[in-house]
Amino acid sequence: MQVIPPEIKKILDKWNIRGLVIMSLLFQTSLIFLAPLRKRTSKKWLAVVLWTAYLLADWTANYAVSQITKNQGKEPEPGDPPKNKKLLALWAPFLLLHLGGPDTITALALEDNALWQRHLFGLVSQALAGVYAVVQSLENVLWPPIVLLFITGTIKYVERTRALYSASLDKFKDRMLKPADTGPNYAKLMEEYDSKKKSNLPTEIFLTKEPDKHERPPTLVRPDREYLTDLEIVQYGFKFFNTFKGLVVDLIFSFRERDESRDFFKELKPGEALRIIETELGFLYESMYTKTAILHSKTGTLFRLIAFGSLLSSFFVFHRRPLKYDDFHEADVVITYILYIVGIALDLASMVIFLLSDWTFALRKLKDDPEEGESSIDSLLNWFLGFRKPRWKKHTCNGNQTHEVLTTGFFSRRWSGTVYGFNFIGFCLKAKVSRIHQKRNCKLLVWDSVVSILDKVIRSIQMLVGWIRDGNRSVRSVLRQRSKKNPFFRYTVYLLYLVFFAGVPGVFVVLWDYIDRIFSVKAYLEEIRFISREPLTKNQWEFIFYELKDKSDFAEKPEVAKKVSxxxxxxxxxxxxxxxxxxxMLYIENVDYDQSLLLWHIATELCFQKQEGDEEIENLSGESYDDREFSKIISDYMMYLLIMRPKLMSEVAGIGTIRFRDTKAEAERFFKGRHIKDLRDMKRASETVLSVNNKIEPMLVKGDRSKSVLFEASMLAKELGNLKETSNGDGKWRVLSKVWVELLCYAASHCKATEHVAQLSRGGELLSFVWLLMAHFGLADQFQINKGDARAKLVVGK
Incomplete structure (x- = not known):
C-alpha cells in the first residue's frame, strides 16, 4: 500500500529540485529587502518572517544541492531531454551563491557570529558537493558559465564567513587590542644604574610623566556654526564608533580618548548628540549583523567587483553559447534565466545599498579646518543624507502643552524611535493605558480597534471559563454527596462525569499550558494588550542630555565618575x-534597585493619577508639566524593561520578578476587596490606595515574607505630595524627573554591552542611547582616567 499516490509522487520527483531552487531564490530576495527593516522596528511579525526565511534559506539550498548531486547519478527517465542533467549541474553554483547570503544580513542574532567555524565547514562541504555534481555531469558544454558561477558563489560564501568571523566577540576584541607595552627596560636600566654607582658617579633616575590633558592641543573642534552638517554628523559618528566600539568587549580606554569625547560632546546641541549616537549605533549594527564592514575595504570592494563581473560574464556566456534547446526542458531553461536575471538584479540592488551606506559617506575624511567651505561633493553628499535626518513634529498634549515628537519616516529611520511602557496599576486592573502623545492616523485607529476587540474576546473567554469552573465545582460537590449514599450512582453517573466533564477539560488545560510554555502565547497577548508606545520627544532627550552633561563636570577623578554613574x-x-x-532618601539608599524601581514607579503613577484633572493640569507651569510627562513615560519605560525585557536588566533585576508578583497579588486582592477591580478605573484605584492609613509601616504589620511594596509606594507618594515647589522650580515633578534619569542611567551602565548590541537588531532602545551618551561624557567604568605610565630616565651628573 502506497501512502503517496503514484501520480503525486511522480509530480514531486519531477518538480522537487525546481521547487527548491525557486524557493531558495525567493528566500534570498525576501532577506535582502526585509533584513534592513529590523533595525527600524521591533514588530513581532517581521522577526518571525526573518527567522523563518533565514533558517529555511540555508536548509533549502543545502537540500537542493544534495538532490542535484543525487539526480546526476540516476539514469535518465524515459522522455527526458538527453542533456537536461547538464543544465541542472549549472544550478549547483547558483545554490552556493545563495548560501553566501545577502549583504544585508549575515547573523540573525549576535550568537550566530560565534558559529563562523560551522559556516567555514559548510563552505568547504557545499563547494565539494557542487564540484561533485558538476564532475558527474561531464562532459558538459556549460562548463565555462559553471566555472564563472563557482567564482561568484565562492566569493559570496567567503564574504559571509569572513563577516561572521570578524563579528565574533573574541576576534572583534583581538583586532582592537593595541600592541603590548612593556615600558622601560627595567633590568637594563638597573644594570646601568649599578655600574654608574660602582664607578662613584653621581647618578639619579628621573621619571618623565606623560603630558597632561591641558598640555595637549584639542584634536576635535566643533565648527563655529549653528548646526553640524549631515555629512559631519556621519563622519563624527564613524570616528567615535571606531573609538568606542571597544565598549562591546569591555576594553579599557585612555583618559585622552575620554577627554576628547567629553570636550566635544559638551559643545554639541542635544539634537546633534542624538544624531551622532544613532549613527554610531548604526555602524555597530552593520558591523555585527551584515557584510557592510568587510565590503567597505579595498579587498572587499575588489572581490565584490570580481564576483559581480563573474556573474555577469557567466550570464553572457550562457546566453550567447549556441545551444540546442531540444536537449533541455523548456521549464528548466526558463528557471535558469530567472536565476541569472534575479541574481544580477539583487547584486545591483546590493551595490546601491552599498553606495548609499553611511560607511561610504564616512570614508570622506573630516576637514582639518572645520570652518572650510563646502565643496560640490560635500553638498551632494549632504543632499543624500538629508533624507535620513530625524523628523520632529509638534504635538499638542493635555493642558495645551506643545511638544516636538520624533516622527521620522519608516524607511528613513535609523532606529524605532519608540519608548515603550508597562504600567503596574493598569496591568492589575487589566485596563488599557492611553498614550500621552496620541498619533491621529488611520493605521493607529485600526490597530487600537483590533486590540480592543482582542481584549474583549479574551475577557469574555476568561469570564466564560470562570463561570464553567464555578458551575463545575457546584455540580461536582452535589454529585459527590449523592455518590456517597448510592454506590451504583458512584460507579456510573459520577464516574462518567469525572471522565467527560472534568477529565476532558483538564486535558485541554494541560495541553494549553504546554503550548504556552513553548510559544509564550500569554506573554505575547499581554504584550499586545498592556504595552504602551510613546514616540521620543525632543524635551525628554534634552533633559537627559543636560542632566548627564552637568554630571560630567564632576567626573574628573575615577572614583567620582564611578560614584556619579x-x-x-x-x-x-x-x-x-x-x-x-x-x-x-530612605526609599533609595535602604532598598535594592529592583525594589526602588517598583516603589518609585507605583508612587509616580499614584501622583500622576491624583493630578489627572484637567484644571489641575492646566494650572501647572510649562516646566512642571514637562517634568510630569517625562516622569510618567520613563517610569513606565523602566517597568517595561524590568518585566518585559529582563535580559537587559539581568545585572540589576535582583528578585524583581518575585517582588512584582507579590505586589501584583496584593494589589489585585485589595482592588477586589474594594470592588473596583472590574471597573478598570485607574484614577479611582489610585485614590483608593492613597486613602489607606499609613501611620504604621507595612513591614511591621506584614513581616518580610511577602515582598510586596504596594503600600510602601503609597507612603512614598504621600511624601512626594507634601513637597512644596521652591523658588528655583524644585518641586514634586522636578524631583521625580531627576530621580528617574538616574535610575535610567544606572540601568544603562549596568546592562551587559552585548545586550545593548543584541537590541539593535530589534529596533533599538532608548537605554542604549543613554549608555553611549554616558560613555561620551566620561561616565563609564571603562575609562582609565588617571595619567599614563611615567617613563624612567637615567641622568649621570658631572
Missing part, C-alpha cells in the same frame, strides 16, 4: 533644595 537617585535628591530629602 552609579547613582540611583541619591545624587539627584541631594541636588534639589527641598526640605524632605532625608525621608525620600
Amino acid at each position: 552609579w547613582a540611583r537617585g541619591e545624587w539627584a535628591l541631594r541636588d534639589t533644595k527641598v526640605a524632605e530629602i532625608d525621608r525620600l
Whole structure:
C-alpha cells in the first residue's frame, strides 16, 4: 500500500529540485529587502518572517544541492531531454551563491557570529558537493558559465564567513587590542644604574610623566556654526564608533580618548548628540549583523567587483553559447534565466545599498579646518543624507502643552524611535493605558480597534471559563454527596462525569499550558494588550542630555565618575533644595534597585493619577508639566524593561520578578476587596490606595515574607505630595524627573554591552542611547582616567 499516490509522487520527483531552487531564490530576495527593516522596528511579525526565511534559506539550498548531486547519478527517465542533467549541474553554483547570503544580513542574532567555524565547514562541504555534481555531469558544454558561477558563489560564501568571523566577540576584541607595552627596560636600566654607582658617579633616575590633558592641543573642534552638517554628523559618528566600539568587549580606554569625547560632546546641541549616537549605533549594527564592514575595504570592494563581473560574464556566456534547446526542458531553461536575471538584479540592488551606506559617506575624511567651505561633493553628499535626518513634529498634549515628537519616516529611520511602557496599576486592573502623545492616523485607529476587540474576546473567554469552573465545582460537590449514599450512582453517573466533564477539560488545560510554555502565547497577548508606545520627544532627550552633561563636570577623578554613574537617585535628591530629602532618601539608599524601581514607579503613577484633572493640569507651569510627562513615560519605560525585557536588566533585576508578583497579588486582592477591580478605573484605584492609613509601616504589620511594596509606594507618594515647589522650580515633578534619569542611567551602565548590541537588531532602545551618551561624557567604568605610565630616565651628573 502506497501512502503517496503514484501520480503525486511522480509530480514531486519531477518538480522537487525546481521547487527548491525557486524557493531558495525567493528566500534570498525576501532577506535582502526585509533584513534592513529590523533595525527600524521591533514588530513581532517581521522577526518571525526573518527567522523563518533565514533558517529555511540555508536548509533549502543545502537540500537542493544534495538532490542535484543525487539526480546526476540516476539514469535518465524515459522522455527526458538527453542533456537536461547538464543544465541542472549549472544550478549547483547558483545554490552556493545563495548560501553566501545577502549583504544585508549575515547573523540573525549576535550568537550566530560565534558559529563562523560551522559556516567555514559548510563552505568547504557545499563547494565539494557542487564540484561533485558538476564532475558527474561531464562532459558538459556549460562548463565555462559553471566555472564563472563557482567564482561568484565562492566569493559570496567567503564574504559571509569572513563577516561572521570578524563579528565574533573574541576576534572583534583581538583586532582592537593595541600592541603590548612593556615600558622601560627595567633590568637594563638597573644594570646601568649599578655600574654608574660602582664607578662613584653621581647618578639619579628621573621619571618623565606623560603630558597632561591641558598640555595637549584639542584634536576635535566643533565648527563655529549653528548646526553640524549631515555629512559631519556621519563622519563624527564613524570616528567615535571606531573609538568606542571597544565598549562591546569591555576594553579599557585612555583618559585622552575620554577627554576628547567629553570636550566635544559638551559643545554639541542635544539634537546633534542624538544624531551622532544613532549613527554610531548604526555602524555597530552593520558591523555585527551584515557584510557592510568587510565590503567597505579595498579587498572587499575588489572581490565584490570580481564576483559581480563573474556573474555577469557567466550570464553572457550562457546566453550567447549556441545551444540546442531540444536537449533541455523548456521549464528548466526558463528557471535558469530567472536565476541569472534575479541574481544580477539583487547584486545591483546590493551595490546601491552599498553606495548609499553611511560607511561610504564616512570614508570622506573630516576637514582639518572645520570652518572650510563646502565643496560640490560635500553638498551632494549632504543632499543624500538629508533624507535620513530625524523628523520632529509638534504635538499638542493635555493642558495645551506643545511638544516636538520624533516622527521620522519608516524607511528613513535609523532606529524605532519608540519608548515603550508597562504600567503596574493598569496591568492589575487589566485596563488599557492611553498614550500621552496620541498619533491621529488611520493605521493607529485600526490597530487600537483590533486590540480592543482582542481584549474583549479574551475577557469574555476568561469570564466564560470562570463561570464553567464555578458551575463545575457546584455540580461536582452535589454529585459527590449523592455518590456517597448510592454506590451504583458512584460507579456510573459520577464516574462518567469525572471522565467527560472534568477529565476532558483538564486535558485541554494541560495541553494549553504546554503550548504556552513553548510559544509564550500569554506573554505575547499581554504584550499586545498592556504595552504602551510613546514616540521620543525632543524635551525628554534634552533633559537627559543636560542632566548627564552637568554630571560630567564632576567626573574628573575615577572614583567620582564611578560614584556619579552609579547613582540611583541619591545624587539627584541631594541636588534639589527641598526640605524632605532625608525621608525620600530612605526609599533609595535602604532598598535594592529592583525594589526602588517598583516603589518609585507605583508612587509616580499614584501622583500622576491624583493630578489627572484637567484644571489641575492646566494650572501647572510649562516646566512642571514637562517634568510630569517625562516622569510618567520613563517610569513606565523602566517597568517595561524590568518585566518585559529582563535580559537587559539581568545585572540589576535582583528578585524583581518575585517582588512584582507579590505586589501584583496584593494589589489585585485589595482592588477586589474594594470592588473596583472590574471597573478598570485607574484614577479611582489610585485614590483608593492613597486613602489607606499609613501611620504604621507595612513591614511591621506584614513581616518580610511577602515582598510586596504596594503600600510602601503609597507612603512614598504621600511624601512626594507634601513637597512644596521652591523658588528655583524644585518641586514634586522636578524631583521625580531627576530621580528617574538616574535610575535610567544606572540601568544603562549596568546592562551587559552585548545586550545593548543584541537590541539593535530589534529596533533599538532608548537605554542604549543613554549608555553611549554616558560613555561620551566620561561616565563609564571603562575609562582609565588617571595619567599614563611615567617613563624612567637615567641622568649621570658631572
